[in-house]
Amino acid sequence: MSRYLEIANDLRRRIAAGDWPIGARLPGIAELQDAYGAALNTIRAAEQVLRQEGVLRISAGQGAYVLTLPQAGSEADVLDALYVARDAVASAINLVERQQGSRN
16 A cells, blocks of 8 residues: 555544544644655645545644545545555565566
8 A cells, every 4th residue: 555545544543543633733744754764745646635525624834634434435535545455466566576587
């Protein structure tokens, strides 16, 4: 799974757990970068996932605020599962291709 999706999933989980209630501001980008050991664009991509789900409102220069709690069983959950499956299939294909290449 892509790193930004892992971070989005963790942020979603933490919002649902009450770490940041509705109306709360998430930590700033720099703080999230430090917390997750991730690049600026990775954090922004994670926040955009939650913005697209309607969980966050992002205002330039002001930060990201929780609008609603994440919905269990949402389209995002299905999408995350599909990304995991896609990555597993790609890994399996690469393994088979390497094995076939070593036989030639």
